Amino acid sequence: MAVQICTCEGLDVKCKKCFGSGYINTDAPEPAIQSVPKKGTVKQESFLPEHLHSLSRKEIENIVPKIIDTLDLKSKKQMQILNSIPFNTTTFRRDFKAKFELLQKIEDEKQALRNDLDVISDALTTSKYTIAFNYGHFLSDKVMDVTSNRDLKTLIRTYKKLKK
């Protein structure tokens, strides 16, 4: 049985396809056309309007909470995935390949959101004013190396310590 990542990435608990798990089991082989990357799916979602510099400071600041909330939600999902991986086994990379793929996909999206925040920070920072972002989740401002077991384990351990 093949496991596929759901389009909602498990962020929608009421999802009718994956029921919030983020994974869909597919018995049928994937049609060949699906392996061809579509143009639309390559482009990262961005909260930034095309003409950012024509907006007022207040209007730009109003975009920030939307980006932070999305980062926090994606971080929460990443932590759920991390906590569901048995790192004490020797075959977890092979056994939970789809989970690592999903972690990386979410991380890529988070990086695009962090880039948005950088653009906003550049737009709003003046000699008198620096913008500070307040994140709601531990992982939101952490750049995760999904390929590094040590990095992932350190993140889980640090998060658990903070929760105590």
Ligand SMILES: [Zn+2]
């Ligand atoms: Zn889903």
